[in-house]
Amino acid sequence: MQIILLRHGKVNYPPITMLSASSFSQWVADYDSNELDVSSKPTEEAMGIAKQTNAVVCSILPRSLESAKVLRVEGVTLSHSLFNEAGLPIANWKFPRLSVRIWAIIFRLAWFLGYSANSETLKEAKKRSSQAANKLIKMAEEHKSVMFIGHGIINRFIAYELRELGWEGPKKPSRNYWEFGVFTQKI
DSSP: EEEEEEEEOOOOOOOOEEEEEHHHHHHHHHHHOBBBBOOOOOOOHHHHHHHHHSEEEOSHHHHHHHHHHTTTTTTSSEEGGSSOOOOOOOOOOOOEEEEHHHHHHHHHHHHTTTOOOTTTTTHHHHHHHHHHHHHHHHHHHHSSEEEEEEEEHHHHHHHHHHHHHHHOOOOOOSSSTTEEEEEEOOO
């Protein structure tokens, strides 16, 4: 049995500008609804492993579903919000105005430290990733191989859960677009 955790392709980002924290939440919403960058192409290795996989799971976010199409997946077996990326907290601060990248770092670090205004908590995200890992395991038992076209943080959390449950695979799935980690369990 195997479970592949693959990170989606690069998203066609909204413009990266200086903005307030209150405007950052709209930028994130725009990012979540944007399509893939047309120049973002999967590696031959990613295309090959997608072709060999018996079941494909996606989040409900467009970048996950579109990545399945780019990988020429015949049909997505399951698409569910259980597999969505861990959200970022939101703040209504009008000042200061910082780069989108700086806000993303600030809010993700704050989230890891317990700040979760208007988003799921770290504890809730870890619980959800445990449920997602268990769902992927059940699917692997049925289909023998399953690929999850996921996201940076949730893929890391699922990888941790799989290793805790006795699966062998990389400690940290790649953060790079179209890269993947393979987890196996001997039958």
